[in-house]
Amino acid sequence: MRADAQRNLDLVLGAAQECFAEGGVDVSVDEVARRAGVGHGTVFRRFPTKEALLDAVLGKELDRMVLLAQGALSEDDPWDGFAGFFRALADGYARNRALVESKERCLELPQMAVVQEAAHELVRRAQKARVLRRDLTADEIFELIPAASRFPDVILDGLRG
Amino acid sequence: MRADAQRNLDLVLGAAQECFAEGGVDVSVDEVARRAGVGHGTVFRRFPTKEALLDAVLGKELDRMVLLAQGALSEDDPWDGFAGFFRALADGYARNRALVESKERCLELPQMAVVQEAAHELVRRAQKARVLRRDLTADEIFELIPAASRFPDVILDGLRG
DNA sequence: AGTGAAACGGACCGAGCAGTCCGCTTAGAG
DNA sequence: CTCTAAGCGGACTGCTCGGTCCGTTTCACT
Secondary structure, eight states, X not given: OOHHHHHHHHHHHHHHHHHHHHHOTTSOHHHHHHHHTSOHHHHHHHSSXXXXXXXXXXXXXXXXXXXXXXXXXXXXXXXXXXXXXHHHHHHHHHTOHXXXXXXXXXXXXXHHHHHHHHHHHHHHHHHHTTOBOSSSOXXXXXXXXXXXXXXXXXXXXXXXX | OOHHHHHHHHHHHHHHHHHHHHXXXXXXHHHXXXXXTSOHXXXXXXXXXXXXXXXXXXXXXXXXXXXXXXXXXXXXXXXXXXXXXXXXXXXXXXTOHHHHHTHHHHHTSHHHHHHHHHHXXXXXXXXXXXXXXXXXXXXXXXXXXXXXXXXXXXXXXXXXX
């Protein structure tokens, strides 16, 4: 790949990340291109549709979550592992409008399977140790994440077993 | 007002209520008109802009909330009054996408002042009775409402003092 | 430096949106 | 029944958006 093409690709991805995080998925491709300093034709050459661009940005975000999940799984204390991951995800959602608005889309991205598996394991451990209420499934608990962005302590207090 | 005009006005408001609740504020005026069974010119004769139509729908929703607030204030037990109102609002938000998407707009509608005043009083009573945690303001607590739509019990457990 | 392929970006297109307008229809008073 | 003003709805406009296309520029290899 030519050097200028690689540079523009990075600029576009960075701009898209910022635009979608701040403004949500309805930010126009023109706006992304403007922030990247390229024509919008350049964006569409790399990503055939706006949806493909969004997928790329969401994918990078999910990559970060996979790392967080691995860190949480290596934690010894079941509650600390669960709560730390929960807080980190809540913070990620708080800082990224696109993530909240694209919940369903994320479910279809490959990284999400890894994140979900880790989340289920963290919940299983905490519930087995009786530090997490057992009347909710892991899926239900993680539906609370977008909610927990502002006041994670309140939600975690409610979840404690 | 002519009888047919009144009938169409009711149809439009009903259709708008349903459309915005199910599909959010981005549902087109054409869609509302179609569901009401009128031309979209008829919608714009009654409401000069789409925003005015949305305000009318949100206003009716807030009217319902005012009634809920009055009911909650007449409750004897401070926790029951607060929790009942909290649950009812959470349910209302869960059933209405437009309400969630128009938080800021609602703040400018006249009914909201009444609802907020009642909410503050309910929180004050519950906090004075030491049944509600005191490290959050009333405004902060009610920011949790859109979150609480799916699992209000978890949130209320977290809020209990 | 010369050259050909790769990359660029803005003009362009069609679709869908909010909002306007006007010729036709209909309610309902006299 | 007649007549008129109120009401109607769909054609129309202007705008923004996602996506395409092509003449021009730039890279990088020889």
